[in-house]
Amino acid sequence: MTDWHKIIGGVTAPRGYRAAGITAGLKPSGLPDLALIVSDVEAIAAGVFTTSQVKAACVDYCRQQLRTKHSARAILCNAGQANAATGTQGWVDALESTMAVAQALNIPSESMLLASTGVIGQRIPMDKLKAGIPKLVAALSETGSDAAAGAIITTDLVTKSIALETALGDRPVRIGGIAKGSGMIHPNMATMLAFVTCDAAISPTLWQQMLSRAADKSFNSITVDGDTSTNDSLIALANGQSRTPAITEMGAEAEKLEAMLTAVCQHLAKAIARDGEGATCLIEVQVTGAHDELSARQIAKTIAGSSLVKSAIFGRDPNWGRIAAAAGRAGVPFEQESLQIKLGDFLMLDHGQPLTFDRAAASAYLKQAAMGAYLEEDTVLISVSVGNGHGSGKAWGCDLSYDYVKINAEYTT
Structure with missing residues (x-):
């Protein structure tokens, strides 16, 4: 018997989040390829990333940001180009992406986090990405999780989404997530992306510890083909909009929240393994x-x-x-x-x-x-x-x- 129940809404189920997904022309297929998740307020941010020595610019950027600033307002994800092994220009493209979205949202660029997925060695077509940003921001919605989930996939056959709700004290708390991944999946963060939102208030150190443990029991416990990606990223935001008391140390409420976070991550991880390229079971x-x-x-x-x-x-x-x-x-x-x-x-x-x-x-x-x-x-x-x-x-x-x-x-x- 669990202490939570499933609800609809994905990453926009928790209070204070909006999301969007659009077609910006980054994929040759013409399918949706640009996603944005935004918290209404600055949120505590944590991340777990690929162990590969060959890393995408977005991974280096997020690691750098989270070392110095444990919060964020928004996550931008492009699909079609990994922006990995793209040299110094790939880093410049990553920075330009954050600045362009931050300007459109009227937030500091330091409050942006990034993710990319697609072909290694290919840069993002920055003209198309920048042209799509106004449309992307305009499409932000409290029901936009499904659109965002559809815009981050590549060879996936299905989108992957989940949202759960529990009670801390007398108030509801929610965690939602979306993910992509089908091939190049192997333990130690394996191409896999996952974005998690939560409306609880929690200390940065505790949130990072919870996410790392949840990752070990979920994304680090799946394998499709033994290949670890250059872009693997698990990013989690917690914005406190449930108005529950801040969790600053382990205890009954912290354990309850971590168990629900682990359940969200395991659902998404199993969905990735289930959708392995060519898989039948x-x-x-x-x-x-x-x-x-x-x-x-x-x-x-x-x-x-x-x-x-x-x-x-x-x-x-x-x-x-x-x-x-x-x-x-x-x-x-x-x-x-x-x-x-x-x-x-x-x-x-x-x-x-x-x-x-x-x-x-x-x-x-x-x-x-x-x-x-x-x-x-x-x-x-x-x-x-x-x-x-x-x-x-x-x-x-x-x-x-x-x-x-x-x-x-x-x-x-």
Whole structure:
């Protein structure tokens, strides 16, 4: 039983936020490609970004801003060009983007944060971006979350959005989020973007700590293809417009807010894994019995990221040996005699001993998951126990299909 419930509205569900998404001509397809999220007041800001040594200008810019200023009013995101590996001109373009939007919003440029997604090595067409800004600002709306969610996607097949509400004291508090991601997804912030809004009042240090922990249990626990992007960004704003007392230290209310933040991030992360390029199903790996939570998550991520496991799931082949092999190479010590593996309700290995199971029924289970794609009924559950420890963890991924190669082979052409 959770302490929150789902509501509509995405990033504009929390009080004091507006959003917009438009077509500025940045994508050759003519689809929406420029999004803006704005808080009515200065909001506490936190971020988690790619671990790649090759980073987009927007990532460097946001990291620099958040080191010196832990607040923001707006997030601008363009889709179509990653503005990564674009040299000094890419940095200049990033700064010009912030100044142009800040001027249109009549806010300091230091209150702007940035994100980009698209083809690496391509600069943003600044003339088109600047020409689109007046239209973008004019389109800002308290119901604009869906438009923004549609303007940040690239190879995604569906938009990704969520909003939850709980009560702190006697007042409602909301957290909303939108995300994009389909390929180039791997733990340690993997091309994935997520924007989260909240109307609670919270200290900057605590908000950053909460976001980092939520990221570890969500976006850092998904994998599609083992590639970490140059642009991965998770940015969260908290503007205090719920008028609840400020949270300045951990306690019951802080834990409640963090649990809801984690739930928002996990929903978006699973939506990204479910929408993996060419994927037909979501894979959830649950690991128990490890020494600690970190070890359990490491095993789960290794299994979810195994190309052989992913290929077997796509082929509807209940090949538990590949799961065992992936668990064994995760870099986490455990006794082979303690290993247990289940696929759905099918127990395949127990105490290190292979068991007889209905292979045809297990294959049918995998086929059934593929038939539920995008209905949130498409999850293949892999349960692994490695001992009697208290550590447990989860990771999410997707199967690896023929279409993944086709999509990425033709990406820039």
